[in-house]
Amino acid sequence: MNSPQPAARDALPTAFVDTLRTAFGARFSTAQAVRAHHGHDESHFPDALPDAVVFPHSTGEVAAIVAACRAHRVPIVPYGAGSSLEGHILAIHGGLCVDFSEMNKVLAIHTEDMDVVVQPGVTRKQLNAALHGSGLFFPLDPGADASIGGMASTRASGTNAVRYGTMRESVLGLTAVLADGRVIRTGGRARKSSSGYDLTRLLVGAEGTLGLITELTVRLHPLPExxxxxxxxxxxxxxxxxxxxxxxxxxxxxxxxxxxxxxxxxxxxxxxxxxxxxxxxxxxxxxxxxxxxxxxxxxxxxxxxxxxxxxxxxxxxxxxxxxxxxxxxxxYFACLNLRPGSRGVTTDVCVPISRLAEAIAGAREDIAASGLIAPILGHVGDGNFHTVILVDPDNPAELERAEALNRRIVERALALDGTCTGEHGIGFGKQDFLLAEHGEAAVDAMRLVKRALDPDNLLNPGKVLPGL
CATH class of the missing domain: 3.30.70.2190 (Alpha-Beta Plaits)
Incomplete structure (x- = not known):
């Protein structure tokens, strides 16, 4: 989980900037303040600013943006609510940040079928406010008021997952723009289907590396009595x-x-x-x-x-x-307050429920041996727990100790048939662990999928897959 430094890069091509500025006007910005806002997340990694930011309103606009980026070989970083913990939204290769916050419409509520169609910038609180009076709710609750598109991209879950599942179970279908500008629609509103490859599940959890999600159909649940x-x-x-x-x-x-x-x-x-x-x-x-x-x-x-x-x-x-x-x-913020000025290195392991006590006991021993402050919390009903390792971001030796502690916690989880990430995703912070968990052959298969759908490596480059 070594922190990558932003790559050296050339300025955006003038023709590209002119194209986007003409098409989007004030919704395209190269202002320093706007770029700085979009080059920062909740992780401990250094800020990495995009070269420009654009705010689309429709799938057609996203397709036009992707086409322009492809023509000029400009990297694309999708942005939801900025609450990620593994560096997903950091523009480590520069390029264009596509901010979906203005694509925030609830498009259709189907109460009888208990599903809803939304744009990706709709947040979970906004969605539940729109559902008021329908007798239905969207139960997934990762803590932050994350966007539905961001939650799908990281395959998020949260506190209610023990009963209602994760975004993997919640997304019935979606619309996405591929790296070549084509628009695809996957899944649908039917509750089951055996039709073709499951592209919905491929894109849910892909962290914006295979396509830009522009519309989602998600499952709802009855409000409990x-x-x-x-x-x-x-x-x-x-x-x-x-x-x-x-x-x-x-x-x-x-x-x-x-x-x-x-x-x-x-x-x-x-x-x-x-x-x-x-x-x-x-x-x-x-x-x-x-x-x-x-x-x-x-x-x-x-x-x-x-x-x-x-x-x-x-x-x-x-x-x-x-x-x-x-x-x-x-x-999370209460833990940061235990050491003012610190940043949190968050672990995110998940193990079979029968191995949970062993995993937590081992983590506590590792924390004590490290000498670091690292409170433990978690969604233990499904075997997922976190440590928030408090570090001075300007102290390289302390960051190294935190990374070593995180590695020990992950290695134990994998040895207990668990995973390196229950809900936060890989980003660039857990790429080494992806190899350890799945093996080189499986990760190579993932690379084949990435190269087939994004041969120029423009979609969120440097994330998820090591070596790309």
Missing amino acids: AVSAAVCAFPSVDAAVRTVIQTIQLGVPVARIELLEALTVRAINRYSKTTLREAPTLFFEFHGSPAGVEEQAASVQEIAREQGGMDFEWATRPEDRSRLWQARHDT
């Missing part, structure tokens, strides 16, 4: 993890299970002014009928009690639940 949240502290991380494993193995249909270790809870208390016991803690949420929610919660409370769970507290009022989950969503 009743929702209840709970918080429970434990004497140890092991006890909390055993509670998670037993809950999943017993088939309790819990919607969310989030783990925060003691240091993470301390960070939340300071940042969000909560008063949680500073001990390993699980956050739960239950969805269903009033009777079903009560039954689920009682089952989990009994499991937690057997593992020494303490202070089992309920939040049934919407405002109390919102306050609780907002504190959880602010965890």
Whole structure:
């Protein structure tokens, strides 16, 4: 996960700039402030600015942009909400940033079929606001108010994935512009199909390296009749993890299970002014009928009690639940606040649920040995957990220690039949791990796909695949 430095490059061709400026007017910019905004994300990597930024409004405009970039060999970096953690949006080879924030229309809501068609710049909060009164909602919640296009590009998931799945299951079909400017439509609104190669799944998770997504059809779910949240502290991380494993193995249909270790809870208390016991803690949420929610919660409370769970507290009022989950969503920034001026090197491993306790215990040992501050949190209901390794971005030796710690955590996860990334994606931060996880032959197959669809390597170059 070594941090690449932006490559030396020539200025954008004058003819290219003139073409885009004529076509897009004020929606095309080479201003330093605009470029700086689009050359920065939430990762610890150095900023890498694009040479220009454009704001399209339609699939046709995106196709025209791609055609111009192809004609002048200009790299293309897609941009959603700027919340990525693996450098996906950093223009390490310069070029043109395509900002989809103004392609933010909800195009069609099909309540009877429980799906919706959106442009990629629609954010998850905007989508759920548009669904108000329909009895439906979009459940995926990665924490940040990410764009739907960005979530699809990184195959995101978040806190509700244990019950509702990830973007892989949520995207039914999409429209994309390929590197040669052609527009393709994949999938559809049918809930199943055996028709041809699954190009939808190929583009979901491709991180903008195979095509630019300009429209998505995503699955919706009925709003639960009743929702209840709970918080429970434990004497140890092991006890909390055993509670998670037993809950999943017993088939309790819990919607969310989030783990925060003691240091993470301390960070939340300071940042969000909560008063949680500073001990390993699980956050739960239950969805269903009033009777079903009560039954689920009682089952989990009994499991937690057997593992020494303490202070089992309920939040049934919407405002109390919102306050609780907002504190959880602010965890990343709360952790950064433990060391002002630091940046977070985030790990993102996911393991089979039966190996979760072993993976977390090993990570805690590695953190202690490193001497670094690295709070642990995660979506443990599906075996996914994070460490936020706090580093001084101007201290190369400290960054090297953080990268070594991350590598140990990933290597252990892979040895436990897990993955280097449960939801953040590869970007350029995890390219070495992609090889370790899949092997050279599989990564070569991925390169063949990339070269077939993007022979000039213009779409988000330097991301996902090492050596491209």
